[in-house]
Amino acid sequence: MVKYVIKRIALMFFVFFVILTMCFVLVKLLPQTNAVQFGKDANLILQRREALGYNKPILVQYAIFLKRSLLQHDWGVSEALYLGQDVWKVFVSKIPATLMVNIYSMLLSVPLGLLFGIYAALKKNKWQDHVISTMVMVFISVPSYVYALLVQYLLCFKLKIFPLQMKSGTDYFSWAMFISVVPAVLSLAFGTIAGLTRYTRAELSEVLTSDFMLLARTKGLTRGQATIRHALRNSMVPIFPMILGEFVSILSGSLIIEKIFGVPGVGQLYLNSITALDYNFYMLLTAFYTLIGLVSGIVVDISYGFIDPRIRMGER
Amino acid sequence: MVNKDDYMNIPKEDFEFYSREGDIKDKKLDTKPVGYFRDALGRFARNKSSVLAAFILAFLVLFAIFVPVFFSNNYTNSLTDTTYLQYTKLLPKSHYKFLYNMGWDGCNKATIREDIYNSYIAMAMETGYNPVVKVYGDPYFDESSSSNIAFYDVKIDSYTKNGMIYLTLTTAEYEAIQAWQNETGIQVIYPAVDSSKIKVESLKTNANIWYMCTNKGTPKINAAGGLDSIYKTSGNDGDYHSLRVAGDDGSYKYATVTGTSDAKSYKVRVFTYTYFKYRYGEYPCFLFGTNAYGQDILTRLASGARFSLLFAVIIATINMVIGTIYGAIEGYYGGVIDLVMERISDILSEVPFIVVASLFQLHLARKVGAVPSLLFAFVLTGWIGMASTVRMQFYRYKNQEYILAARTLGASDARLMFRHIFPNAIGTLITSCVLSIPAVVYSESNLTYLGIVNLDSSTRTSIGSLLSAGQSLLSTYPHVVFFPAIFISLMMISFNLFGNGLRDAFNPSLRGTEGN
Numbered sequence: 001m002v003k004y005v006i007k008r009i010a011l012m013f014f015v016f017f018v019i020l021t022m023c024f025v026l027v028k029l030l031p032q033t034n035a036v037q038f039g040k041d042a043n044l045i046l047q048r049r050e051a052l053g054y055n056k057p058i059l060v061q062y063a064i065f066l067k068r069s070l071l072q073h074d075w076g077v078s079e080a081l082y083l084g085q086d087v088w089k090v091f092v093s094k095i096p097a098t099l100m101v102n103i104y105s106m107l108l109s110v111p112l113g114l115l116f117g118i119y120a121a122l123k124k125n126k127w128q129d130h131v132i133s134t135m136v137m138v139f140i141s142v143p144s145y146v147y148a149l150l151v152q153y154l155l156c157f158k159l160k161i162f163p164l165q166m167k168s169g170t171d172y173f174s175w176a177m178f179i180s181v182v183p184a185v186l187s188l189a190f191g192t193i194a195g196l197t198r199y200t201r202a203e204l205s206e207v208l209t210s211d212f213m214l215l216a217r218t219k220g221l222t223r224g225q226a227t228i229r230h231a232l233r234n235s236m237v238p239i240f241p242m243i244l245g246e247f248v249s250i251l252s253g254s255l256i257i258e259k260i261f262g263v264p265g266v267g268q269l270y271l272n273s274i275t276a277l278d279y280n281f282y283m284l285l286t287a288f289y290t291l292i293g294l295v296s297g298i299v300v301d302i303s304y305g306f307i308d309p310r311i312r313m314g315e316r
Numbered sequence: 317m318v319n320k321d322d323y324m325n326i327p328k329e330d331f332e333f334y335s336r337e338g339d340i341k342d343k344k345l346d347t348k349p350v351g352y353f354r355d356a357l358g359r360f361a362r363n364k365s366s367v368l369a370a371f372i373l374a375f376l377v378l379f380a381i382f383v384p385v386f387f388s389n390n391y392t393n394s395l396t397d398t399t400y401l402q403y404t405k406l407l408p409k410s411h412y413k414f415l416y417n418m419g420w421d422g423c424n425k426a427t428i429r430e431d432i433y434n435s436y437i438a439m440a441m442e443t444g445y446n447p448v449v450k451v452y453g454d455p456y457f458d459e460s461s462s463s464n465i466a467f468y469d470v471k472i473d474s475y476t477k478n479g480m481i482y483l484t485l486t487t488a489e490y491e492a493i494q495a496w497q498n499e500t501g502i503q504v505i506y507p508a509v510d511s512s513k514i515k516v517e518s519l520k521t522n523a524n525i526w527y528m529c530t531n532k533g534t535p536k537i538n539a540a541g542g543l544d545s546i547y548k549t550s551g552n553d554g555d556y557h558s559l560r561v562a563g564d565d566g567s568y569k570y571a572t573v574t575g576t577s578d579a580k581s582y583k584v585r586v587f588t589y590t591y592f593k594y595r596y597g598e599y600p601c602f603l604f605g606t607n608a609y610g611q612d613i614l615t616r617l618a619s620g621a622r623f624s625l626l627f628a629v630i631i632a633t634i635n636m637v638i639g640t641i642y643g644a645i646e647g648y649y650g651g652v653i654d655l656v657m658e659r660i661s662d663i664l665s666e667v668p669f670i671v672v673a674s675l676f677q678l679h680l681a682r683k684v685g686a687v688p689s690l691l692f693a694f695v696l697t698g699w700i701g702m703a704s705t706v707r708m709q710f711y712r713y714k715n716q717e718y719i720l721a722a723r724t725l726g727a728s729d730a731r732l733m734f735r736h737i738f739p740n741a742i743g744t745l746i747t748s749c750v751l752s753i754p755a756v757v758y759s760e761s762n763l764t765y766l767g768i769v770n771l772d773s774s775t776r777t778s779i780g781s782l783l784s785a786g787q788s789l790l791s792t793y794p795h796v797v798f799f800p801a802i803f804i805s806l807m808m809i810s811f812n813l814f815g816n817g818l819r820d821a822f823n824p825s826l827r828g829t830e831g832n
Contacts, residue, residue, distance in 0.1 A: 015662065015663050015666050018663050019663065019666060019667050022667075023671065023675070026675050026679065027675075029679070030678055030679065137809065137812065137813065138809055140812065141754070141805070141808040141809040141811070141812045141813075142805040142808060142809065143758055143761065143762070143804060143805070143808060145761075145762070145765055145783065146801045146804065146805050149783075149787070149790060149797055149801060150801075152790060153790055153791070153794055157790070157791045164791075255670065255762075255766055256762060256765060256766060259766060260787070270670075271766055271767070271768070274674045274677075274678075274768055275767065275768075277678070282674075286668075286671045289668045289670065289671060290666065290667065290668055290671070293666060293668055294666055297666075
């Protein structure tokens with residue numbers, strides 16, 4: 001087990017470095033955008049680039065980059081968006097907003113998704129199940145920005161319950177802030193609820209028809225007892241890792257929801273770095289997104305082994 | 317003594333026919349054999365929701381193909397003609413009585429101030445088209461406001477409320493409009509106004525003012541309760557010889573002529589509603605309304621959907637070909653080849669798609685254009701899923717006896733792979749191919765919506781671009797976003813239902829594992 005985990009983590013770092021290297025080389029090959037503008041001295045810009053080491057061979061630059069970024073958290077300074085500011089600090093300051101929106105949305109969607117899924121599985125092939133399954137199909141298929149726009153139009157504009165955009169500022173726990181993120185949270189939650197409901201329903205209805213459920217009933221447990229003690233526990237084996245994976249990947253946020261509701265988070269920063277061609281931000285956020293994806297994959301895989309003793313990791 | 321193991325040389329007379337006479341007990345099959353695809357089709361047809369989804373999908377595809385062909389107009393695409401900037405943000409309107417009565421009438425409810433109301437009424441007095449279709453209740457005053465201005469709750473026709481614009485015409489155009497007016501009896505050109513009677517400089521460009529007005533441009537009501545016109549009665553109007561407005565005794569001038577005698581230009585006031593009829597043969601009436609550039613949303617949406625669908629189908633096809641070849645090689649040869657190729661696809665699949673798309677966009681968009689670079693981005697990682705599907709099927713079938721038999725008969729590797737093993741993978745491959753189409757449409761619309769990729773131009777658009785262009789108008793003109801959103805939602809739902817139906821039909825053993 002330990003061996004397997006170590007192997008997976010080593011492989012993860014290998015993949016991470018390969019992707020980081022590819023991105024670094026590709027970004028360095030891009031034309032530099034610091035064109036001569038009014039009020040900027042071309043010579044000064046060139047001298048600054050020389051001093052920062054932009055003209056060294058690409059491998060030397062890569063070595064410097066790795067040393068600085070991974071050991072000293074120094075990902076360079078912003079070239080366009082937040083001119084001269086430390087990229088890492090700006091990035092860290094953007095995390096709370098993303099995290100808040102996504103944690104609220106998880107807190108809303110995990111219980112609801114499980115609840116709907118369990119209910120649908122218990123009422124399998126009855127009208128309640130059909131209604132839930134149809135809704136799930138609709139909510140899984142409809143793109144998230146469509147509900148985001150619907151939420152914004154109906155709740156924020158027509159009914160005027162919530163503000164159109166997220167409140168600015170850093171008072172993350174104030175009531176006004178909470179109200180202002182509700183539309184974004186709702187729009188994020190719909191898709192997650194639907195996905196979780198579908199998954200829970202499928203797993204639970206499979207467990208409910210298995211033999212040990214029959215045994216549980218024959219030894220005298222009521223249906224409720226059998227469901228809660230035996231079926232639910234067993235169906236959680238694949239569901240729980242999925243939730244765990246979601247929790248890790250919420251760090252990356254949703255680009256589209258952040259754009260629509262003006263959440264000043266990581267996703268917005270990434271979008272802006274692409275449009276403004278701010279390569280230092282771009283590198284940092286690319287590394288961040290890649291790492292989040294890799295870590296959430298590993299967490300899901302490894303947690304199977306911890307949750308279910310029947311699954312032996314890494315054995316053939 | 318005959319060696320029992322010497323089966324190569326069994327004497328001929330030891331053989332005998334099993335049965336020459338008598339009945340053969342086997343029954344001859346008299347039902348038709350059912351092939352794999354026929355069987356799958358039968359299973360698919362039993363799944364009602366998937367069949368319905370297939371019909372909706374077919375309708376949407378036909379809509380995307382044929383609407384741009386039959387209903388495309390020059391007010392669909394081009395952004396060069398500035399006159400149709402006068403027809404922006406028109407609300408959905410239908411000719412059909414049924415839809416018209418259901419509220420598809422191009423009107424919206426609004427609360428307007430008295431001065432705006434009066435200028436609409438003045439517009440109606442001149443042209444006969446009243447932008448105020450209905451007034452709800454009596455005018456009322458805002459208690460909290462100190463100013464003494466009445467408010468009206470009204471229903472406004474978005475098609476006529478724009479009123480007049482100034483156009484500068486050449487002699488030929490001027491004559492053509494006059495000839496058309498004479499022929500049809502519809503007034504397009506309205507009398508020119510005497511701009512010296514408008515006090516404020518900035519109001520002189522406002523073509524709607526034909527009356528004595530205040531400094532804010534609102535009509536001044538005279539003692540008799542009417543309006544005093546400020547039509548021009550002197551000067552040259554290039555011998556206007558066509559329809560005249562009511563109350564014109566022949567003294568009104570219809571144009572302001574500038575330029576020399578060989579290159580004259582005529583500045584005229586034209587009514588946008590009737591001018592549209594002159595330009596395009598019919599009164600403006602857009603089923604889905606128009607967007608912020610005056611483009612017809614119906615045809616724009618259809619051509620955007622056509623682009624998105626075509627793009628997705630091309631990508632799905634390319635991915636299928638690459639995935640099949642890659643997966644076949646992996647699965648068939650196995651061992652080290654498989655291990656190396658798996659690692660490569662592992663690494664590729666871990667790169668976040670948004671990173672791939674943005675890098676390609678930054679690198680290639682200027683060299684080869686936005687569409688090809690987006691296509692490369694989708695192809696770079698898109699084939700991995702298909703490859704793993706094919707690989708799995710190859711692992712399942714490559715050690716079966718019939719493959720061994722074929723190999724003994726001398727079949728080449730390529731023949732074994734594509735003639736004997738690959739057909740087993742077709743079912744799953746078709747399913748994942750169909751399910752990848754909505755995924756591509758979805759990611760493409762996401763990227764264009766976010767503005768990472770810009771596919772919008774005068775002749776091309778995509779659903780994501782339409783939505784992103786409409787987002788800023790969401791609160792005032794929701795129809796700009798509404799129709800593309802409905803379209804893409806409907807398309808996604810039916811694609812997923814259709815794909816699930818296909819999956820159940822091709823692999824009945826998988827039925828129920830994903831909850832449907």
